[in-house]
Structures are given as C-alpha cells and as structure tokens.
Amino acid sequence: MVTRFAVLVHDLGKGETPAADWPRHLGHEQRGANLIRTLCQRLRVPNMFRELGVLTARYHTHCHRALGLRPKTLLKLLQGMDAFRKPQRFSQFLLACEADARGRLGLQNRAYPQPTLLAQVQRAAATVSARPLVARGLAGSALVEALQQERLAAIAEAKRSFEGAIRSPSGH
8 A cells, every 4th residue: 555655646746847847847756755745744644655655756766767877876865765774665665666667558568677676786785784894993974984885885786787687688
C-alpha cells in the first residue's frame, strides 16, 4: 500500500507547471514534494506513506537517470533517501520508480536496469563501516570526510561492475 501511494502521488507537482512550460515540467519534483506534505497533513495520512511519497516525488527523476549519474550524485541520492538506515523504504522507492517507468502504454516491457544499479550501489556503500576509520583515530569532520570518500569509492566500483555486466551479459 505504501508503494502504491507513492506511485499515485509522485507527480502531483506536474499539476502546478505553468501551461507555457508544457510539455516539460521542470521543478515538478520539489513542487510535488510540497503538495504531498500538504495533502498528507490535511488527510492525516500516516507518516510512512507521506515519507515515501515525498521522497519518491523528489528523487524519482534521479532514479530514471541513474545510469548516467556520477558516484557523488548517487551518494547524495542515497543520503537524501536515508537509504543506509532505511533500506526497506529505499527498496519501496525503487519499486515505485519502476512502476512509473513502466506505467506508460507501450513501455511496460522496456528494459529498466536502474533499480538493479541503485540497489547494488546502496549495498556496496552500506558495507563501508566507520569502525576502521575510528580505529585509525579519525573523528569529527575528518571521520565524515573519510567515510564519504570510502563510500564514493565503493559506489564507483559497484557502478563499474554493473556497467561491465551490462556490456557483457554472458559474463565473457
């Protein structure tokens, strides 16, 4: 139900696009997030529905463009989604984005590898632990920076591995 709600509301911001800008809907992600917050408050929608709806509105275009995003942008997406602390919600987000991508007539069977990439990137970055960095004596902003760099390296490697598998699906 939570994922279905996110799919239903994620594009609400398109309704506020000025007619002169059609068919483009630049900035609909943030407008949609604001509208979803208002809707959920007014209808007393449970927090978990609101959170996934807002995050899906804000980040669904990042998911759709994931194959072309740099590791730093992918890390910002994961952090913005709180994907390390809430991997279940991140999985729901990926499912909502796939439903969005496949929800147009004629596109239901189109290849959509973005959720697979993002799941791999999330898993790789989540394996980076602060513990060894703390053991090296890092603390405060130095610890945050080192953790960031380690996660970026893990994301870059996961993305390279994914791209290699895409280019050579038979494993050769």
